[in-house]
Amino acid sequence: xxxxxxxxxxxxxxxxxxxxxxASPRFRTTGKFRVNAHHKRIDAWLLALCTGCGDTSKLTVLxxxxxxxxxxxxxxxxxxxxxxxxxxxxxDPVVRRRNRVALxxxxxxxxDTGGAVHxxxxxxxxxxxxxxxxxVRPVRLIAEGCGLSRAEVERLVAEGRLVSAVRLNxxxxxxxxxxxxx
Numbered sequence: 001x002x003x004x005x006x007x008x009x010x011x012x013x014x015x016x017x018x019x020x021x022x023a024s025p026r027f028r029t030t031g032k033f034r035v036n037a038h039h040k041r042i043d044a045w046l047l048a049l050c051t052g053c054g055d056t057s058k059l060t061v062l063x064x065x066x067x068x069x070x071x072x073x074x075x076x077x078x079x080x081x082x083x084x085x086x087x088x089x090x091x092d093p094v095v096r097r098r099n100r101v102a103l104x105x106x107x108x109x110x111x112d113t114g115g116a117v118h119x120x121x122x123x124x125x126x127x128x129x130x131x132x133x134x135x136v137r138p139v140r141l142i143a144e145g146c147g148l149s150r151a152e153v154e155r156l157v158a159e160g161r162l163v164s165a166v167r168l169n170x171x172x173x174x175x176x177x178x179x180x181x182x
Contacts, residue, residue: 024052
């Protein structure tokens with residue numbers, strides 16, 4: 001029987017960027033936007049607050065765009081401070097690269113196993129789906145989902161009793177499956 005697990009975000013991740021005021025390395029996003037128009041051009045930023053001093057930083061979303069080229073729905077979502085839009089934009093690699101930031105997902109996700117995993121069976125097949133692009137080590141997910149230690153999971157991988165088509169000791173952000181042979 002195939003078990004389905006889902007890695008779900010619980011809140012917005014922290015933004016890794018150095019604060020110019022206090023040198024703190026982390027900012028938390030509030031999901032609020034600032035939109036500014038200059039005649040026919042528009043700028044939009046996602047606002048982030050320093051975790052150390054509370055100073056505000058702006059992450060550029062739109063820069064000197066023609067107002068007519070911005071979809072009205074996107075503009076409405078920014079004016080409404082849509083938290084789902086903030087989550088989408090934080091995961092957009094173009095926005096992260098433009099602002100030279102990375103994301104810290106520690107404590108911002110959870111693993112939903114859909115109930116208890118029965119380790120009594122001879123073979124356990126599990127499909128892991130990511131609801132967002134959260135970089136997590138599969139060994140950590142398997143240990144948490146099965147109630148094992150990471151060392152025990154790594155031992156099972158070394159013995160060939162835990163197999164997958166993906167590398168289990170690196171970080172993953174995409175769906176994968178694994179089989180545990182007891």
